[in-house]
Amino acid sequence: AAETGGDEKAVVRNYFNTSGFERWKRIYGEQDDVNSVQLDIRQGHAQTVEKTLEILNQSSLKNVTICDAGCGTGSLSIPLAMAGAQVYASDISSAMVDEAAKRASQALKENQPEPKFEARDLESITGRYDTVCCLDVLIHYPQEKAGAMVTHLASLAEKRLILSFAPKTLWYSVLKRIGELFPGPSKATRAYLHAEEDVERALNAAGWVVRKREMTATKFYFSRLLEAVPARSQ
């Protein structure tokens, strides 16, 4: 259905509330219930989270406000809360948000601030946060919607914006094409790669500059991570 257009956001929401939820909660978990491809993706994604935490932990996170847009099962929100940050986490999928809240209450100690979890799509997030993070969500946005999404996230952030996405390079485009020749559950939604120049152009147009770039690539997972800050602060 995703291939035929229509309401793509509804397709994504439905997927992450049903089969996608089951698949990704296992990948973003710790149990032994994943195949070798999923294990590779789990490990790759863990590196993206680790690199984000490294950037953010350079100064104390105590009482820092962080918006985790498209929070999934809370892989980033929970360690941020453990470090004392005030986390506002949301996701288009209520199943994801419920799972994240459950994991948070299991993991957090009493003196650690519980993140505020909410089911809402990225476009409807409001407010201002010291930092906005959005990891591996752009893959669900077609090119023509990506710019507006980046602009919106930038408008929510005061000091820092951290974004990760699958970079569109010749090599990854070929790999994606090969992947598409094989049927599988991961093909339930379309995946979009993004040219780094396009993402950076949207950031620059919103008055932000890229301060740090990281890349994570395993066999089946690849993600470019950008840390951006307001141009005036540089």
Ligand code: SAM
């Ligand atoms: N950011 C999390 C992480 O890195 O652990 C989850 C990444 S997962 C690949 C993508 C997530 O984006 C899913 O949980 C999905 O429900 C969410 N998502 C997709 N489109 C969204 C939208 N328009 N607004 C908010 N969340 C969205």
